[in-house]
Amino acid sequence: MKSVPHLKKKNLIILGLLFLLLLSVLLSVMTGSVHLPLGLTGKILLSHLPFLHLEPTWTIAQATIVWQLRLPRVFLALLVGAMLSSAGVSFQGILRNPLADPYILGISVGAALGAASSMIFFRHSYLGQFSIPLFSFLGGLLSLAFVLMLSKQRGQHDRETLILAGVVVQSLIGAFLSFLIAVSGQQMQEIVFWMMGSLANRSWSDVALLVPYFIIGILYLLLQERDLNVISLGERAATHLGMNVEKKKVGILIIGSLLTSAAVSVVGIIGFVGLIVPHLMRLVVGPDHRILLPVSTLAGAIFLLWSDTLARNLLNSQEIPIGVITAFVGAPFFAYFLKRSLRRG
Amino acid sequence: MSNKLLSFRRNTVSLFTLITVLILSLLTGCGTTPANPPANMDKAQSSETAVHTTYPFKITDDFKAEVTIPAEPKRIVSLVPASTETLYALGLGDNVVGVTKYDDYPKEALQKAEYVFEDSLKPNTEQILKLNPDLIIVGLQDEKTITAIRNLKIPVVQFNPQTLNSTYDTLLKFGQITNKQAEAQKLVNAMQQKEKSIEQKVAGIKDADRLKVWIEVDPNLFTAGEGTFLNELLLKAGGKNIASDVKDWAQYSTEQVIAKNPQVIFDTYSYYLPNVKETIFARPSWQNLDAIKNKRVVDLDSDMVTRPGPRIVDGMESIAKALYPDVFK
Numbered sequence: 001m002k003s004v005p006h007l008k009k010k011n012l013i014i015l016g017l018l019f020l021l022l023l024s025v026l027l028s029v030m031t032g033s034v035h036l037p038l039g040l041t042g043k044i045l046l047s048h049l050p051f052l053h054l055e056p057t058w059t060i061a062q063a064t065i066v067w068q069l070r071l072p073r074v075f076l077a078l079l080v081g082a083m084l085s086s087a088g089v090s091f092q093g094i095l096r097n098p099l100a101d102p103y104i105l106g107i108s109v110g111a112a113l114g115a116a117s118s119m120i121f122f123r124h125s126y127l128g129q130f131s132i133p134l135f136s137f138l139g140g141l142l143s144l145a146f147v148l149m150l151s152k153q154r155g156q157h158d159r160e161t162l163i164l165a166g167v168v169v170q171s172l173i174g175a176f177l178s179f180l181i182a183v184s185g186q187q188m189q190e191i192v193f194w195m196m197g198s199l200a201n202r203s204w205s206d207v208a209l210l211v212p213y214f215i216i217g218i219l220y221l222l223l224q225e226r227d228l229n230v231i232s233l234g235e236r237a238a239t240h241l242g243m244n245v246e247k248k249k250v251g252i253l254i255i256g257s258l259l260t261s262a263a264v265s266v267v268g269i270i271g272f273v274g275l276i277v278p279h280l281m282r283l284v285v286g287p288d289h290r291i292l293l294p295v296s297t298l299a300g301a302i303f304l305l306w307s308d309t310l311a312r313n314l315l316n317s318q319e320i321p322i323g324v325i326t327a328f329v330g331a332p333f334f335a336y337f338l339k340r341s342l343r344r345g
Numbered sequence: 346m347s348n349k350l351l352s353f354r355r356n357t358v359s360l361f362t363l364i365t366v367l368i369l370s371l372l373t374g375c376g377t378t379p380a381n382p383p384a385n386m387d388k389a390q391s392s393e394t395a396v397h398t399t400y401p402f403k404i405t406d407d408f409k410a411e412v413t414i415p416a417e418p419k420r421i422v423s424l425v426p427a428s429t430e431t432l433y434a435l436g437l438g439d440n441v442v443g444v445t446k447y448d449d450y451p452k453e454a455l456q457k458a459e460y461v462f463e464d465s466l467k468p469n470t471e472q473i474l475k476l477n478p479d480l481i482i483v484g485l486q487d488e489k490t491i492t493a494i495r496n497l498k499i500p501v502v503q504f505n506p507q508t509l510n511s512t513y514d515t516l517l518k519f520g521q522i523t524n525k526q527a528e529a530q531k532l533v534n535a536m537q538q539k540e541k542s543i544e545q546k547v548a549g550i551k552d553a554d555r556l557k558v559w560i561e562v563d564p565n566l567f568t569a570g571e572g573t574f575l576n577e578l579l580l581k582a583g584g585k586n587i588a589s590d591v592k593d594w595a596q597y598s599t600e601q602v603i604a605k606n607p608q609v610i611f612d613t614y615s616y617y618l619p620n621v622k623e624t625i626f627a628r629p630s631w632q633n634l635d636a637i638k639n640k641r642v643v644d645l646d647s648d649m650v651t652r653p654g655p656r657i658v659d660g661m662e663s664i665a666k667a668l669y670p671d672v673f674k
Contacts (some may be wrong), residue, residue: 033598060633065600068630123619129627186617193565200565201599203629318596 010291017298021078024302028077028309029070033316041066072204077308078301079210080199080267081277083259085300086221088274089293090256093228094249095159098341101275102260105162105253106143106169111264113177114139116191120184132194133209133265140261143169148250156246159235162253196321197268199308206266213262220255221293228252228289271323272330273304279337303329398524406502407515414500417524418480424468425484427654428504429454431516434532434655435525443476450648450656470494480522506653507574509540509581509661515653536658540581543658543665546672547583556668558584559607559636561625562594563614566602570595575613578650578657582665584609599630609668610636613651615644643667 030041040058044066047054056063087102095104103109118135127134151157151165181191227248230238238245260274277300278292285291307325314320402414422443423429429448432441438451444458445465455461460476462468467490473481474497481501483491495501502522506512513533520529558579560569569575570591579586587605588597615621622642631637645667649660666673 032600034600034604061603061606064603064630064633069599069603129624190564201628205629312598319598 007288007290010285010294013285013291014294014298017295017302021298021302021305024305025074025078028074028305029066031309031313032065032070033312034065036062036065045071068203072207073199073202073308073312074305075207076199076202076210076267077305079207079214080263080270081273081301081304082297083210083214083217083263083300084270084274084304085277086218086293086297087256087259087263088300089278089289089296090221090224090228090252091274092278093232093289094252094256095163096232097159097163098279099275100163101271102256103269103271103274105147105166105257106173107140107257107260108264108269109170109173109177110143110146111136111140111261112191112195112269113173113180114142115194115265115268116177116180116184116187119187119190119194120180129205130209133206137261137265140264141257143173144254144257144261146173148253157249159249194268197270197323198319199267199322200312200319202266210262210266213258217255217259217262218297221252224248224252225289225293228293229287232287232289267322269323270304270326272326272334273300273307276326276330276333277303280333283337283340396526398521398526400524402522404502404518404522407505408503410495410501410503412500412502414480414522416479418478418500418522420476420478421480421482421523422473422476422478423448423482424462424465424486425482425504426450426648427652428482428484428519430652430654430656431519432523435520435523435528437523437525440523442478443473466490468494470497473497473499508577509657512653512657513537516655532655536655539658539662543662543673544581547581547665547669550583550669550672555583555585556608557587557605557635558609558611558668559587559597559602559605561610561612561614564618564621564624566597566599567594568597574653575650578661578664579611582661582668584664584668603630603634606635608635608639609641609643610634611643611645611664611667613645613647616647 026042029045030036030038040062043054044058044063046052047056047063048067084102088100091100091102091104092098097104115132115136117139118132122131122135146169147162147165148157150168151161153161181188184191227243230241230243231245231248233241235245238248264270278296281292281296281299285295304322304326307329308322311320311322311325398417400414400416403411404414405411419440420442421432421437421440423432423441424443424445426445426448429441429444430450432438433451433454438453438457441454441457442459443462444454445462445468446455447465448454448458448461460472462472466486468486470493473494478499481494481497481499483494483501483503484505486494491501491503504515504518506515513536516533516536517526517529520526560575560579561567562569562575568588568591569579569586570588570593571586572592573594576586576589587602587607588595591597610625612621612625622644625631625642626637626640628637636642646660646663649656649663651660662673
């Protein structure tokens with residue numbers, strides 16, 4: 001296959017983003033509510049390398065802060081950002097709707113209902129700390145199942161019908177959720193807090209939970225890059241080009257939902273990442289999914305990492321809900337993008 | 346003959362009148378002045394005996410409302426668990442006709458009441474009216490709700506003591522309002538005695554031996570900072586609050602807790618979440634804290650340490666016992 005000129009700079013962009021990612025990781029690990037000198041943080045990080053033997057000039061508390069608190073949180077932010085952005089790219093590619101984000105098919109409400117149910121009904125389950133993620137994951141997938149069932153028409157899932165079915169399912173499940181919250185009494189605060197999304201107090205086990213989903217999901221999506229390009233030409237054209245559009249569509253939607261559900265089940269509902277990052281990257285690198293997908297994934301990771309770092313460091317005595325930061329950054333960008341596309345006609 | 350009868354009658358009547366006037370003046374003379382409760386009630390009252398409230402009784406509650414109680418309250422609606430405890434402690438259990446579902450102490454409060462309000466934050470005002478109360482006690486319900494309740498034209502008093510001394514003041518005010526001043530005084534005296542004995546024992550603990558404590562009021566690491574009631578109880582029980590650098594109910598980060606390395610951890614939310622201690626013990630990044638290594642994580646009875654009522658000093662005692670079991674056997 002002839003190498004397309006713009007793909008050449010793909011590797012450059014990705015390399016640049018990887019560098020930016022590394023830098024962001026280092027800077028994030030160095031900031032926090034407890035002040036740790038830069039050199040110390042660097043040494044603590046390096047001390048985990050097998051071949052380096054460094055004299056511990058730090059306290060156990062400091063090491064715990066860097067290695068057990070900040071680093072897993074950084075990795076979690078990267079993972080979730082990557083998962084939500086890549087899911088966003090896939091949803092936007094399939095549904096060809098500029099407002100499409102990973103939650104458009106009601107996954108977020110389903111996940112929230114699962115989490116709320118877990119908090120209210122299945123408190124004493126032996127699953128312990130994995131109870132909430134499991135139930136919210138199932139809830140998210142259940143939403144998708146309903147949407148697919150609802151929108152099925154002669155074996156086809158028309159993309160407009162999919163979106164409308166998403167609205168219906170969101171409203172129905174949302175009503176259930178509101179009712180549960182209203183009668184939940186003492187769990188109300190916990191549920192609402194969960195729904196706002198947060199990376200606080202997560203550990204390496206949460207990171208480990210997400211890694212398999214991320215690997216499976218991103219590998220699958222990377223293999224679908226060309227097909228996503230073809231589908232964006234229009235489903236008729238895609239069918240004429242020999243693609244089994246239905247199967248592709250449903251497959252990509254399911255994997256995208258898997259990524260989203262998994263992410264939401266661990267950190268709650270964080271908005272704007274899956275919507276803004278793909279759009280922004282499309283403005284920068286163009287609509288070719290062969291560049292757009294990996295670039296959005298990396299950019300999403302960096303975006304969420306910075307949002308989380310701001311969320312935990314801006315105020316002295318409190319964490320700002322991360323959804324607030326992503327919205328504050330996301331909304332103006334979105335407004336700009338909207339104006340720009342309107343100007344273009 | 347009739348003259349003698351008449352004069353006898355006249356004399357008897359005037360004698361009775363004299364006696365009545367004397368008694369009345371004695372009573373009014375002993376009645377406490379409303380509207381400006383003294384700051385140190387124990388000093389003012391301890392010398393008097395069997396003090397009775399005269400009605401109508403005027404009082405200014407904690408939110409600056411001037412309330413007139415027309416007669417001794419017989420049907421009281423208490424929308425605050427701490428107030429229900431107080432009323433029962435004053436022997437008014439039979440007069441408490443309405444409570445909230447959280448008023449679980451004493452146990453019979455929920456059974457004896459004629460109506461139990463499910464929603465304590467926005468109680469059904471029609472139900473309040475239906476109970477035909479002559480006194481309503483509110484606390485931290487929102488302004489709109491309280492205004493609506495005040496508009497029912499029934500005496501409403503609102504108290505929110507957040508220190509030990511203001512709790513004592515409030516208990517005495519309850520005594521005044523309900524004409525149970527002797528009982529209230531007795532209760533406050535006993536509480537102050539207990540507080541004093543705890544303080545004496547605490548005074549014997551050297552500063553270096555005083556334990557650093559992390560108080561967790563919520564799994565999202567909200568704590569009782571400087572200026573909160575819990576903080577006062579902890580300090581008086583001889584503990585040190587690691588979160589003394591924040592004010593009121595603030596959120597701490599895990600990093601801050603780990604950096605401060607508390608020796609004891611108290612949680613106050615085990616009444617609505619299960620396995621709180623186990624969850625805290627299982628936190629991976631907390632394993633090196635002194636409190637975890639020495640297994641000193643304690644579920645506090647949240648009601649005893651947060652309700653500004655008759656049991657608050659017992660709550661303080663429970664903290665002292667948890668911190669220094671050898672001193673407070």
